Amino acid sequence: MAEVTKETTKEKVKKVADPVASSIDTATQQMIARAQELGIDTVFDRAAAMKPCNIGTQGICCKNCSMGPCRLPLTKDVDPENDTRKGLCGATPNTIAARNFARMVAGGAAAHSDHGRCVAEVFMSVARKESHDYQIKDPLKLLAIAPHLGVETTVEENGEAKDRNLDEIALEVAEKALAEWGKPEGELLYLKRAPELLYEKWKKHGVLPRNIDREIVEIMHRTHMGVDQDYKNIVKQCTRAAIADGWGGSMLATDLQDVLFGTPYPLQSEANLGVLKADHVNVVIHGHEPVLSEMIVAAAQSQEMLDYAKSKGAKGIQLSGICCTANEILQRHGVPLCGTFLQQELAIITGAVDAMVVDIQCIFQNLANVAKCFHTKLITTHPIARMEQSNVTHIEFDEHHAMEDAKRIVKMAIDNFQNRGSEVMIPKQKAVQIAGFGVESIEYHLGGTFRGTFYTLNDNIINGRIRGVAGVVGCNNARTRHNEGHIAIVKELIKNDVIVLTTGCNGIACAMEGLLTPETAGVFCGPGLKEVCETVGIPPVLHLGSCVDNSRILLAATEVVKAGGPWKDISDLPVAGSAPEWMSEKAISIGHYFVSSGVYTVFGVTLPVSGAPIFQKYLFEELEKMYGGKWDLEADPIKHAQKMIAHIDAKRKALGIDKARERQLMDMADRMKLEATA
Ligand code: SF4
Ligand code: MSK
Numbered sequence: 210m211a212e213v214t215k216e217t218t219k220e221k222v223k224k225v226a227d228p229v230a231s232s233i234d235t236a237t238q239q240m241i242a243r244a245q246e247l248g249i250d251t252v253f254d255r256a257a258a259m260k261p262c263n264i265g266t267q268g269i270c271c272k273n274c275s276m277g278p279c280r281l282p283l284t285k286d287v288d289p290e291n292d293t294r295k296g297l298c299g300a301t302p303n304t305i306a307a308r309n310f311a312r313m314v315a316g317g318a319a320a321h322s323d324h325g326r327c328v329a330e331v332f333m334s335v336a337r338k339e340s341h342d343y344q345i346k347d348p349l350k351l352l353a354i355a356p357h358l359g360v361e362t363t364v365e366e367n368g369e370a371k372d373r374n375l376d377e378i379a380l381e382v383a384e385k386a387l388a389e390w391g392k393p394e395g396e397l398l399y400l401k402r403a404p405e406l407l408y409e410k411w412k413k414h415g416v417l418p419r420n421i422d423r424e425i426v427e428i429m430h431r432t433h434m435g436v437d438q439d440y441k442n443i444v445k446q447c448t449r450a451a452i453a454d455g456w457g458g459s460m461l462a463t464d465l466q467d468v469l470f471g472t473p474y475p476l477q478s479e480a481n482l483g484v485l486k487a488d489h490v491n492v493v494i495h496g497h498e499p500v501l502s503e504m505i506v507a508a509a510q511s512q513e514m515l516d517y518a519k520s521k522g523a524k525g526i527q528l529s530g531i532c533c534t535a536n537e538i539l540q541r542h543g544v545p546l547c548g549t550f551l552q553q554e555l556a557i558i559t560g561a562v563d564a565m566v567v568d569i570q571c572i573f574q575n576l577a578n579v580a581k582c583f584h585t586k587l588i589t590t591h592p593i594a595r596m597e598q599s600n601v602t603h604i605e606f607d608e609h610h611a612m613e614d615a616k617r618i619v620k621m622a623i624d625n626f627q628n629r630g631s632e633v634m635i636p637k638q639k640a641v642q643i644a645g646f647g648v649e650s651i652e653y654h655l656g657g658t659f660r661g662t663f664y665t666l667n668d669n670i671i672n673g674r675i676r677g678v679a680g681v682v683g684c685n686n687a688r689t690r691h692n693e694g695h696i697a698i699v700k701e702l703i704k705n706d707v708i709v710l711t712t713g714c715n716g717i718a719c720a721m722e723g724l725l726t727p728e729t730a731g732v733f734c735g736p737g738l739k740e741v742c743e744t745v746g747i748p749p750v751l752h753l754g755s756c757v758d759n760s761r762i763l764l765a766a767t768e769v770v771k772a773g774g775p776w777k778d779i780s781d782l783p784v785a786g787s788a789p790e791w792m793s794e795k796a797i798s799i800g801h802y803f804v805s806s807g808v809y810t811v812f813g814v815t816l817p818v819s820g821a822p823i824f825q826k827y828l829f830e831e832l833e834k835m836y837g838g839k840w841d842l843e844a845d846p847i848k849h850a851q852k853m854i855a856h857i858d859a860k861r862k863a864l865g866i867d868k869a870r871e872r873q874l875m876d877m878a879d880r881m882k883l884e885a886t887a
Contacts, residue, residue, distance in 0.1 A: 226253035232551070232691035234721060236482045236636035240555035243634055249582055251554045252573065256687035267820025268306035271296050274434035281305065281820065289822040298435065306821035307440035307447075308432040310797065310828075313817075314447045314454075315428035317798025320570055321757050322421045322458025323593075324498050325465070326390050331500050331608045332465045333383040336376070342504060342611040346471040348375055350649075351382060354464045358385040358398050382468075386461050390421045397421070397457045403763075404770045406778040407807060407836075411452065414835050416445060416805070418453035425450055440824045444832075448805045455802030460760035466537070470503050473540035473645040473754065475654075475747075480720035482552065483639030484545035485561045489527040490518050492622045493547050493556055496568030497755060499537035501590050501606040502530070504615035505566065506542050514616065518623045526619065531556060532571045533755035536716060540645045540754045549692070549714040549721070550792075551685040554579045560633040564622035568606075569594045570756075571684075571793065577601050584628040586621055590614075642725035644716070644752040648764045654745055663765075663772035665745075670783060671774055673870025674737035676706040677857030678769075680762040680803065683788030683796045684714050686814050692718040694789035694813045694846045699724060701850035703749040706735035707857060710762050715789065716752040724750045737870075759799050762786075763806055775864045780807025780837020783860040785853035789813040789846065800840065804828075807837035809856045811849055816842045 228241040231253040244251045264270045264280045272278040279296030287294065294302050334340040345351060352362050360381045363370040389397055396417045400408055411417050418424050428450050431437035437446070467473075485491050492509060494502045508514055509526045518526050529547035530538060538544040547556050550571050556562055557579045564586040565576065577598035580587040589595050590606045602621070606614050655665035669675040679702050685691055695718040699709050703724075711719055719725055724733070730742035734749045742749050753761045766779045776782050786803040788796050791812055803810045818825040819842075833839040843849040861867040 224254070224258040226251070226257040228253075230690065233693045233696060234481070234638070234691060236638035237548075237552055237555060237691055239636050240482065240552075240558055244555065244558045247558070247582065247632075249558060249579060251558075251579075252551060252575070252687045261688065264820070266815050266817060268309050268817030269294075269302050269820035271300055271305040271308065273308065273432065274298070279305070284820050284822065287822075292823075300438070302821035303440040303824040304438050304443070306818050306824045307443040309817060311428045311432050311443050311447045313794040313797040314451050314801055315425045316794035317796065318421075318450045318454035318458065319425050320795050321454050321462065321798065322390070322425070324569065324757060325458040325462030326387070327498055328462050328465045328469070328500060329383065329386045329390075332379075332469055333387060334608050335469065336379040336383040340608045340611065343469055343608070345375070345379060345468055347468050350464070350472050351375070351379060351468045354468070355382050357402055358382055360385055386465060389457060389461060391423070392420050395419070397453060399456050399460050400452070402460075402767065403456060403806070404767055404778050407780075410836055411805075414445070414448075416449040416452060418449050418457060421453045421457045424453040440821075441827060444827065447801055448836075451798050451801035452805055454798045455760055455763055455806065459757040460763070462757040463754070463760045466499060467647075470499060471541050472649055473647050474650050475643055475645045476543040478539055478543040478545050478642055478644060479639045480546040480642050480717060481639045482548055482556060482559060482636045484527070484529045484547055485556070485559055485635045486524075486527040487561060487633060487635055488524045490521075490523045490525070490623050490626045491562050492526060492528050492619060493531060493562050493565045494528065494534050494538070494567075495531040495553060495565060496534045496572060496591075496594075497532065497570045497757075498568045498591070499534055500608065501568060501611065501615065502534050502538050502566070503541075504611045505618060506538055506544060508612065508615035508619045511616075514619050514623070517620065518626070521623050521626050523623065523626050526623070533713060533757075534568060536713065536752075536755040536758070540647075540752070543645075545639075546642075546717050546720055549685050549717045551687060551691050557583055557585050559635045560630055561635050563625045563629065564588055564618065566590060566618055567594070570795070584625060584630060586625050588618055588621070590618075638721075640721055640723040642720035642723075642752070643727065643748055644720065644725060646751040646753050647758075647761050648768060651751065651765060652768070654747055663768040667769055667772050667774045669737075669741050670769075671866050671869060673866065674706070674741050675708050676735075676737065676854070676870060677783035677785065677861070678710065678766075679707050679784065679853055680710045680712075680759070680786045680808070681715050681789065682712045682756075682759055682762075682786070682799065683791040684793050685718070686790045686792040689790055689814050689844075692721070692790075694849070695719065696722050696724070697846035698787060698789050698813075698850045699750060700733055701847055702853065703729075703734045703738060705850075705854050706737040707854060708738055708741075709750040710753050710765065711750055712753050712758050712762070713756045716754070719750045720752065724748070725752055756795055756799070759803075763802075766806070766808070775866060778807055778837065781860065781864065783857040783864070784808060785856050786810035787813070787849065787853060789849065804832055804838035804840055805836050809839055809841065809853070811841040811843050811852055813842075813844055813846070813849055815844070816840070
């Protein structure tokens with residue numbers, strides 16, 4: 210008789226996230242706990258269960274050919290000057306880390322720019338009168354951008370300048386814009402929008418982008434096995450591609466979206482999971498490209514759809530959003546933000562989402578698994594971003610019948626309302642926000658309709674009420690506590706009189722925290738910034754939109770340079786950039802175009818460069834000599850903000866405006882003392 214052996218199977222204990230340690234946001238904490246109660250894993254649990262690879266984190270794992278992956282030993286005990294580590298082909302840590310970094314820039318620039326191309330194609334079909342559902346909403350913006358693309362807005366007739374026909378201008382703008390992705394010669398037309406000195410620096414260092422696609426392709430070629438082996442030369446191509454993103458693909462995306470859908474102006478809305486409504490049909494849009502969601506807004510507001518929703522027992526249709534598609538329709542229509550990148554699964558776990566409509570970028574593959582546990586219809590809409598799971602519906606968006614597609618999607622959500630289970634749990638938390646800022650609205654707020662100017666801002670920077678300007682942007686990252694870095698850094702900056710321009714998930718995090726209201730100034734700001742915000746009636750944190758809208762920050766900085774002051778270039782300004790919780794390749798491209806435009810830029814969490822100290826030093830110190838900007842890394846939020854403030858103060862000193870701030874911040878007693886001794 211065979212011996213029966215008893216096998217003691219050790220029960221594997223599944224590691225799950227601690228909700229409070231995972232997020233500072235109580236709605237998020239509640240929903241993580243709710244997911245765990247229902248046995249549904251979220252990104253927070255997966256981050257607890259799976260640790261990142263140390264070698265990859267330091268940027269020194271190469272898998273660019275099948276002799277690898279070559280995983281170089283970690284930097285501990287390595288003398289950078291006598292570093293003998295190498296891959297099978299001999300690739301050094303500097304080459305490997307630079308190639309990895311470059312490929313991240315390529316990925317990020319490709320994502321932003323392909324988004325821009327899609328908008329340009331829709332714009333072309335509108336200009337050709339092939340898409341009747343869209344119209345040019347902002348003809349003034351069309352006239353403003355046309356000259357930058359070399360398109361005349363007037364024509365000479367009998368010796369007199371006459372306005373050109375708007376349709377003709379639109380068509381030529383569409384042609385010129387689309388050509389920027391692949392023209393055979395020349396350089397990007399928007400580069401001349403940069404301050405002259407910056408343009409000259411780019412020219413001197415040979416990094417003027419030729420066309421958008423070419424710079425991305427060239428990164429992929431140069432980083433192929435056995436091509437570019439000089440880390441400085443690889444960074445040069447990163448710079449060219451990143452500039453092509455910030456001053457090319459992203460800027461074109463922003464401009465053409467403004468022309469088509471309207472330039473944002475300040476408006477009131479709300480943010481956080483509490484914007485979902487139990488008695489409404491909830492449609493959540495998620496991704497980055499607003500072309501379809503613009504139509505979904507119109508469809509959801511149409512009487513036909515509202516009546517249909519009521520016929521199915523709902524009180525109405527609540528549209529809200531996650532990530533940057535949300536930021537886009539927030540900026541233009543006041544549609545509320547449902548949450549940041551890390552809250553996408555949690556939105557479905559409320560059980561109240563009747564449809565989640567996704568387009569491109571930042572969409573978790575796990576959404577389909579989560580949606581399976583609820584009645585939620587998960588709808589993909591973009592031909593380049595599909596999901597394989599059988600519970601996902603694909604409705605491919607086509608600009609030629611955009612409204613028809615949008616209505617089909619909204620109707621699907623309404624039909625699904627009755628399938629909602631009883632397991633609905635919507636957190637109560639939501640905050641009021643004022644969003645919708647941009648270059649045009651800042652100008653208007655500071656100077657009024659007729660004398661709109663950045664000089665008022667400059668004046669307040671020079672006199673010291675505003676110590677400096679910070680661009681704080683970017684993602685969430687499940688490797689750090691959700692929103693903690695975002696909020697701590699922004700609060701530390703405004704406390705020290707640094708006004709913050711925000712985009713992306715930082716904008717959403719600030720909205721959720723209630724920092725996007727003018728009243729915030731009285732609570733969190735230093736005396737100088739408080740006075741400016743209260744006088745002008747603006748929040749100390751200005752939400753400028755989505756990831757591609759970082760181009761608005763570049764143009765705002767350019768306007769400050771052009772409006773006049775003791776500075777001549779962006780790199781002279783008391784400004785700094787930050788991405789506290791970045792995770793996406795797009796953030797690396799954004800960081801690099803900020804650095805290449807002269808901005809000191811600090812990233813939080815980690816940066817995949819520390820395994821190659823010489824390459825890191827090049828990014829953190831040497832680039833400044835060429836472009837005036839440099840990279841930095843600081844995981845501690847307060848130190849992170851203090852580094853930015855120290856840089857701002859150093860710039861003020863170099864400009865000779867540091868004393869003005871000291872005078873400005875003197876209290877009445879100090880002033881009287883001074884007058885008495887005079
Ligand atoms: Fe290794 Fe060189 Fe191949 Fe990279 S390219 S995987 S370092 S052999
Ligand atoms: S959505 S790229 S997580 S900001 Fe633009 Fe947020 Fe980063 Fe996506």
